Amino acid sequence: MSETTEGQANEGQGWATAKTLAEALPYIQIYDRETVVIKYGGHAMGEEQVAKLFAADVVLLKMLGLHPVVVHGGGPQISAMLERAGVKSTFVDGLRVTDAATMEVAEMVLSGAINKEIANWITQAGAEAEVRGVGLSGKDARLLTVEKVARTKKDPGSQIEKVVDLGYVGEPKHVDTTLLKALIHAEDDYIPVVAPIGVSATGETYNVNADTVAGALAGALGAKRMLLLTDVAGVLDKDGELMRQLTVDEARAAIADGVATGGMIPKLETAIAAVEAGVEAVVILDGRRPHAMLVELFTEHGAGTLICR
Template sequence: MSDEKQEGQAQEGQGWATAKTLAEALPYIQTYDRSTVVIKYGGHAMGEEQVAKLFAADAVLLKMLGVHPVVVHGGGPQISAWLAKAGVKSTFVDGLRVTDEATMEVAEMVLSGAINKEIASWITQAGAEADVRGVGLSGKDARLITVEKVQRTKKDPDSDEERIVDLGFVGEPKKIDPKLIQALIYAEEDYIPVVAPIGVSATGETYNINADTVAGALAGALNAKRMLLLTDVAGVLDKNGELIRQLTVAEAKKAIADGVATGGMIPKLETAIHAVEAGVEAVVILDGRRPHAMLVELFTEHGAGTLICR
């Protein structure tokens, strides 16, 4: 058989395989038609530029398939890198960065400026042919996210008394006004909102917010069908290192209490629990570095991570 004939048969086989995949995905595409999916795109999951561009292309594809994606991004590693350049050492309490006024300025510059606009630009480039456009926002726009100052306490090892720890300009969502996001996702034009985790207090002060927390609060306010937490691990692992495919809220709480979930997975599970209790149908924790992870999760039978539901 000639090389040309073998190549033609291989291409034909790929074509049939693609058609089969699309046919199998149809029920799932119909399930998510006109549904809102909030995607937390984490600092570590952003990875290299090529991976980020694949993420942008997948977000555009979701929009073209009738899904309403809303992206909330992090940027902790990037903020740390900028602070290190400036000779500022980062301090954390319970995973939250202690944020003085100078640190807040850097955080807003990195999150609302460099990262936010870059992601929005990648989405716009990926969607150029279909006229799908990314729109960069922060929680300060149209008072999307009104925050209150985070309060944390630590036990003093000497006196064994609880003392208040001042985290500076670190906030948590007090009120979400989703009208701006809804106006964008339901517009005649195809927009994908990209939200930086920066909020504003009732008195107009700017606050840094944990991006997972923002994604969960926004997903609840938008009554999202799914929230995807893209991170740098496959999902929640059991004590043998195997991926747990699905957890109820009760099982997720037990995984935290029993020490199955450890380290950075604990706040992600807590965010997932809060989002489901706020009305989100389900939350999925998955590895955002894997190409097309979102598509595998939403449009295949077995998904790509750990699903947390009622």
């Protein structure tokens, strides 16, 4: 390539970059000083390189004036550790039955290995800008007070509703945002990273569905957006096409009509609950795609399915 051709190529890239920034500016202004809660799913974590790209994008959100709060899952990692320990997992309606031994492993994996690794990736990505990840769980400063989940299930033979004991599985009862707000609004740039572990009023530790935790935190913080990063493009219609936007009523209909199936049902239920709790909108998107969050927040067309009122 000649010097002239190379110079023209570089100039073209410069104009393309400027165009992208100009198009993104209105959206950057919309989200300035707004809180965005990001659920980083176990399946969306993927390989280390993908995770590091995620961390860099979260740091960029902070540098652009947003207040990101990350809530992570870790179901696949918990299952792998339980298998290594010879502990068999059972599930009821997508929730892991959690006895004392399983709870010990879940807390070790979620609050330990995964939580600190994500916080460290964010800190490394933000080193030059002095943006730092802070690893927490719902047990810290009583961030997340929970109560034991109560579930019933019909007996296939008798059709009688029976109580199912899920063990140490909790659901949010109260969110104390004091610590999160202190980190979000501190003079230094901190990004909270929250493991989905909660504590009961009597001090017992519970495993909590990460989507549910993200929704509870987003509602309590009055987040402008909640992003549910998963391993699919979003909600697909019966023809397999991405549904770009749903109202709460349309989301309920998607569940009732069987359009949403499997793991998408609890994600839509979480989105509906979050919107009804005051979150402006929830987006379900593929967290494995590079820069999916940036495309969703700062471009006209977005990157997943947006659920709003």
